Amino acid sequence: AFSREDVLRMVAEFVVCDDQPIAVANKTSFRNCLVAMKPTAMKADLPSSHDVSTFIHNAFIDFLQQLK
Numbered sequence: 001a002f003s004r005e006d007v008l009r010m011v012a013e014f015v016v017c018d019d020q021p022i023a024v025a026n027k028t029s030f031r032n033c034l035v036a037m038k039p040t041a042m043k044a045d046l047p048s049s050h051d052v053s054t055f056i057h058n059a060f061i062d063f064l065q066q067l068k
Contacts, residue, residue, distance in 0.1 A: 002038045008047040012055045022056075025049040 011025055011034075024030050026049045035041050047055075 002041070002045075004045050004047070007034065007045065008051055008055055011047050012052050012059070015052055016056060022049045022053050025052045 014020060015022055015024065025047050031046055034046050038045070
């Protein structure tokens with residue numbers, strides 16, 4: 001199943017684990033790859049670089065909270 005949350009999580013993982021720039025989420029060629037996997041995807045379904053940055057930040061804060 002294709003969900004916006006799953007795509008956001010996987011794009012964030014791609015950025016962090018593969019040392020990619022956060023701006024890759026806004027690149028037309030990258031967004032076209034996502035649409036190729038789900039042709040009916042709307043622009044709102046695709047994460048922006050802001051979405052990815054916020055997700056990574058929040059995940060890091062959650063990680064730090066778990067260390068306490």
